[in-house]
Amino acid sequence: MGETFKANVIDHFNFWVAVVLMMIGLYAMITKNNLIKKLIGMSIFQTAIILFYVSAGVKDGATIPILEHHAAETEQVEAGEHVEGHPVANHEAHAINPDDYSNPLPHVLMLTAIVVGVATLGVALAVTQVIYKNYGTLEEDEILAKIKAAENDG
Amino acid sequence: MIWQFDIIILIFLVITAVISLRVKDLLAASMVFGTYSFLICLLWAGMGAVDVAFTEATVGAGISAVILIATVYNTRRDSSD
Structure with a gap:
């Protein structure tokens, strides 16, 4: 039992935490009502995937790939x-x-993923500011109610 | 990779992620998210991915936190959840 626990949990703790963070981000994206909270959840989801890939490139006793x-x-x-x-x-x-040396290929791929992630976050926050300017709120249910009211009026 | 550091940072990572999603003040959520980015930057420096750590420190902990705070100042600070 003790050996199995060490082999499955301690030695692969990065992967367990990557899955936990991924589920936290997914939960936030689905259930949070505030748009900025949704975006923070999206960023956590992205970093969880990057954590998974970088952990796959780690070797025991290896140093930085320089x-x-x-x-x-x-x-x-x-x-x-x-x-x-x-x-x-x-x-x-x-x-x-x-x-x-640790495997540099996942590092290079995830470097691209980080830059794409921050670009996504920047565009999404810009869209959030436009939504706030038009509807005066960041809460999803209030925005949907205002859209529905506008449709009924028109 | 020093596994003791690894486990401590990973546990703090989950704690900061949960705090940044549960706190109702959006400015505080942005700051805790910056802490989260810095912790994951430390983790990558520990795992030997120094290029990813540099990029995360500048782009994740720097730019992401700044644009989140700018959006909070341009909109509103309180959140329903």
């Missing part, structure tokens, strides 16, 4: 030796091991 300067130099020297015809004896020892 090659150090001396690593690149070593590789150049080894390439020069190879051209001169010497056998590359310890190429394996100086080779860049991908297990030492």
